[in-house]
Amino acid sequence: MRNKFDEQLRLLNNEMITMGSMIEKAIQNAMTAFFNQDVAKAAQIMKDDEQINMEQKKIENICFQLLIQQQPVARDLRTITAAMKMVTDMERIGDQAADISEITVEMVNYYHEIKSDRIHKMACETIEMLLQAIEAYVERDMKKAKEVIAHDEIVDQLFEEVKGDLIRIMQTSTENAQFAADLLMVNKYLERIGDHATNIAEWVIFSIDDRNGVYDD
Numbered sequence: 001m002r003n004k005f006d007e008q009l010r011l012l013n014n015e016m017i018t019m020g021s022m023i024e025k026a027i028q029n030a031m032t033a034f035f036n037q038d039v040a041k042a043a044q045i046m047k048d049d050e051q052i053n054m055e056q057k058k059i060e061n062i063c064f065q066l067l068i069q070q071q072p073v074a075r076d077l078r079t080i081t082a083a084m085k086m087v088t089d090m091e092r093i094g095d096q097a098a099d100i101s102e103i104t105v106e107m108v109n110y111y112h113e114i115k116s117d118r119i120h121k122m123a124c125e126t127i128e129m130l131l132q133a134i135e136a137y138v139e140r141d142m143k144k145a146k147e148v149i150a151h152d153e154i155v156d157q158l159f160e161e162v163k164g165d166l167i168r169i170m171q172t173s174t175e176n177a178q179f180a181a182d183l184l185m186v187n188k189y190l191e192r193i194g195d196h197a198t199n200i201a202e203w204v205i206f207s208i209d210d211r212n213g214v215y216d217d
Helices: 002-036 039-069 074-109 117-139 142-172 174-208
Strands: none
Touching: 002 039, 002 074, 002 117, 039 074, 074 174, 117 142, 117 174, 142 174
């Protein structure tokens, strides 16, 4: 019985890695499509979001099966609980990649002349957080997970700086106001992805910390 349970735990781990790879690809491709104004790529990302949703349901089903098969020990229960929480954040990251792609499709309909260098930096920092959070899960690396949590302050600071820039543009440049508003939404989606990456990192710590997720700052 335990051998079957361990086999399903390994399956859960593999599916978590698969979903992590899917959302990494989704947000990286979404930002590439955004910066290159690649409408076809953006449309494909929106379509592919359903696959991420299906993977979430698959993982949740594995978790439920693990819970009902036998009484998990504390360590197993932490692993299963963390997986169920993490896939919720992963699925929302997929949604936000699709939301950014929708903006990419819409913004080809109007003129804009705003450099997006700071948005690019925001995207790089946020994606790095996500990559590190997934790596922390795969490697069961508490130190790396804590670094993700600390990095969120950098992303939050960038978010405020970019928001300030875009609000000033919206107030002073009528011709670029719509594009600035869209950039503001992209900026917000990136900030939320940083929050989700932080959540994932916190659940990684919970899953491997014998003190039930309590950790030092």
